[in-house]
Amino acid sequence: MCGIIGIASNKPVSVNIINSLKKLEYRGYDSAGLATLTDNNINEKKCSGRVEELEKILFKTPSNGNIGIGHVRWATHGVPNSLNAHPHSSDQVSVVHNGIIENSDEIKKELEAKGIKFKSQTDTEVVTLLITEELKNNKPLDSVFKTLKKLKGSFALGIIFKNFANIIIGARRGSPLAVGYAKEENYIGSDSYALKSMTNKISYLDDGELCILTKDEVNFYDTKLKKVNKKIFTLSEDEASTDKGEYKHFMLKEIVEQPDTVKNCIDEYIDSIKKNINILNFPIEPQNINKIVLIGCGTAYNSCLTAKYWFEELTSIDVEIDIASEFRYRKLKFNSNNLYIFVSQSGETADTAAALDICKKNNVKTCSIVNVIESTIARNSDWVLPIYAGIEIGVASTKAFLGQLTVLYIMCLKLAFLRKDINEDTYIKNIRNLKKLPDAIKKCLKSENNIQLMAKEFISAKGSMFLGRGSSYPIALEGALKLKELSYLHAEGYPAGEMKHGPLALIEEGLPVIVIAPKDKYFEKTISNMQEVIARGGKILFITDNKKESLNENIRFGFRVPHIDNLLTPILLTLPLQMLAYHVALLKNCDVDKPRNLAKSVTVE
Numbered sequence: 001m002c003g004i005i006g007i008a009s010n011k012p013v014s015v016n017i018i019n020s021l022k023k024l025e026y027r028g029y030d031s032a033g034l035a036t037l038t039d040n041n042i043n044e045k046k047c048s049g050r051v052e053e054l055e056k057i058l059f060k061t062p063s064n065g066n067i068g069i070g071h072v073r074w075a076t077h078g079v080p081n082s083l084n085a086h087p088h089s090s091d092q093v094s095v096v097h098n099g100i101i102e103n104s105d106e107i108k109k110e111l112e113a114k115g116i117k118f119k120s121q122t123d124t125e126v127v128t129l130l131i132t133e134e135l136k137n138n139k140p141l142d143s144v145f146k147t148l149k150k151l152k153g154s155f156a157l158g159i160i161f162k163n164f165a166n167i168i169i170g171a172r173r174g175s176p177l178a179v180g181y182a183k184e185e186n187y188i189g190s191d192s193y194a195l196k197s198m199t200n201k202i203s204y205l206d207d208g209e210l211c212i213l214t215k216d217e218v219n220f221y222d223t224k225l226k227k228v229n230k231k232i233f234t235l236s237e238d239e240a241s242t243d244k245g246e247y248k249h250f251m252l253k254e255i256v257e258q259p260d261t262v263k264n265c266i267d268e269y270i271d272s273i274k275k276n277i278n279i280l281n282f283p284i285e286p287q288n289i290n291k292i293v294l295i296g297c298g299t300a301y302n303s304c305l306t307a308k309y310w311f312e313e314l315t316s317i318d319v320e321i322d323i324a325s326e327f328r329y330r331k332l333k334f335n336s337n338n339l340y341i342f343v344s345q346s347g348e349t350a351d352t353a354a355a356l357d358i359c360k361k362n363n364v365k366t367c368s369i370v371n372v373i374e375s376t377i378a379r380n381s382d383w384v385l386p387i388y389a390g391i392e393i394g395v396a397s398t399k400a401f402l403g404q405l406t407v408l409y410i411m412c413l414k415l416a417f418l419r420k421d422i423n424e425d426t427y428i429k430n431i432r433n434l435k436k437l438p439d440a441i442k443k444c445l446k447s448e449n450n451i452q453l454m455a456k457e458f459i460s461a462k463g464s465m466f467l468g469r470g471s472s473y474p475i476a477l478e479g480a481l482k483l484k485e486l487s488y489l490h491a492e493g494y495p496a497g498e499m500k501h502g503p504l505a506l507i508e509e510g511l512p513v514i515v516i517a518p519k520d521k522y523f524e525k526t527i528s529n530m531q532e533v534i535a536r537g538g539k540i541l542f543i544t545d546n547k548k549e550s551l552n553e554n555i556r557f558g559f560r561v562p563h564i565d566n567l568l569t570p571i572l573l574t575l576p577l578q579m580l581a582y583h584v585a586l587l588k589n590c591d592v593d594k595p596r597n598l599a600k601s602v603t604v605e
């Protein structure tokens with residue numbers, strides 16, 4: 001949940017470190033820092049707050065040095081102040097860290113007993129001080145290797161050494177680390193995106209590996225410190241999508257991009273001429289799949305829950321869903337005929353990656369649905385279905401959610417057809433309907449003014465509720481998640497039928513209640529649940545695809561999405577909820593792209 005960067009070059013590196021840190025800010029943004037080596041001295045600068053604060057410090061007192069490391073933090077141990085900001089340096093080494101050292105308290109006590117003093121409250125400082133101790137008798141690589149053996153937890157590390165002024169050591173356990181190559185310049189970074197403006201040639205460290213880079217070469221070592229070779233990937237050119245362009249926020253840009261995101265995804269998977277879905281080589285023969293288990297966190301979990309309704313509706317396969325942080329600790333019965341599907345935008349979410357590892361250890365077949373195809377989750381799963389959404393920068397996931405839903409729906413259709421759960425006519429009709437989705441999304445986006453009015457209802461609200469039934473229930477959860485993460489307003493997503501089992505007690509005069517009621521088999525039931533809310537003073541904001549439903553005096557606002565087909569309606573119902581969260585956040589002056597306390601990629605448990 002932090003971002004790290006390291007650059008070894010033949011020219012000063014601080015400007016490029018700052019530029020990369022700006023790109024890494026989506027991983028954490030409560031403090032920032034960098035360290036360079038100048039005249040064999042470690043020159044450290046750090047501050048609380050954003051990278052632009054660090055940039056101001058550098059502007060006043062520039063940092064020279066052709067080798068350096070940088071960090072953006074998402075605090076785990078110790079409050080976000082400049083003391084706890086990374087790098088953490090001794091008189092010998094400087095360290096940046098992403099992850100958590102789980103046994104840091106124990107190590108700290110041992111080091112303190114030897115008279116070693118700590119400056120910060122972080123877990124990272126134990127790494128700095130352990131390496132410093134090892135350096136008394138060892139060379140840098142051995143010192144780091146011996147230190148790693150003492151650490152429990154997950155980490156990606158970048159380390160520079162006062163007396164070995166031409167090297168950076170990188171190490172990875174759990175948290176991701178990429179290596180980039182250029183002429184007389186090499187890099188480590190938490191992801192390829194941070195390196196993209198400098199190189200498109202990338203390798204990835206595998207778990208437990210280390211690397212040493214100088215400006216001229218990079219050497220990799222495995223868990224036994226044996227040299228290994230690495231594959232070099234060439235990244236594709238999609239720099240345009242990493243720019244906000246005419247938009248005020250990345251989130252807005254990503255919302256508006258969704259017709260294209262979904263179209264790209266459909267074009268990748270649908271053969272329009274043959275009217276077929278290009279998904280081949282299921283890791284288990286479709287007829288033999290006993291159960292599908294869908295696993296994810298946050299928004300990705302909400303797409304798993306939506307897909308459960310699709311799989312149940314269209315196929316005869318049993319479906320289970322789980323939150324990755326729960327799945328990884330449950331006592332499960334694995335079955336080699338179950339297909340375990342991991343959904344993750346980043347492909348780096350620690351809990352999802354750990355759940356995948358458990359499946360691999362149990363020799364069951366895994367599939368991942370990811371946005372970042374070179375990610376850990378993608379690389380570790382048997383089968384990958386990319387969502388082709390392009391980079392998503394806003395911390396609140398929008399286009400990736402629609403991309404995940406699109407791929408899950410496509411996969412479900414293909415499975416249903418291959419298993420003969422649906423006939424060819426239904427298959428082709430559903431493919432035809434799917435192709436109408438991008439235009440329908442465009443239509444939803446045109447009604448933004450209506451949403452801006454709705455958003456005003458939330459300015460002085462104490463909280464809000466989102467209600468839906470059937471496949472609108474996960475959309476209610478997603479709407480509530482978006483609103484709470486962006487505007488810090490309490491929001492509950494509930495199956496509308498559950499209201500009278502407790503949550504109805506929360507309804508009071510004027511509480512905004514978003515009722516998601518498409519014209520499906522639940523419609524009348526949801527309307528009855530809505531009446532119960534109206535009777536208790538709830539202020540209804542009504543979202544539907546039902547042309548006949550006219551607004552009445554009890555409904556404060558209404559939003560109508562186009563209708564294509566009931567199965568696809570959840571995707572369209574998401575649009576007004578994303579826009580609502582965006583506009584409420586704007587009205588409340590919240591940082592839309594970087595909500596407080598959050599980070600885009602959750603690489604710690």
Ligand code: M6R
Pocket residue numbers: 297298299300343344345346347348349352395396397398481482485600601602
């Ligand atoms: O990268 P992932 O899809 O694995 O991330 C999972 C969640 O952390 C993520 O969806 C999170 O809930 C978003 N901030 C929601 O907008």
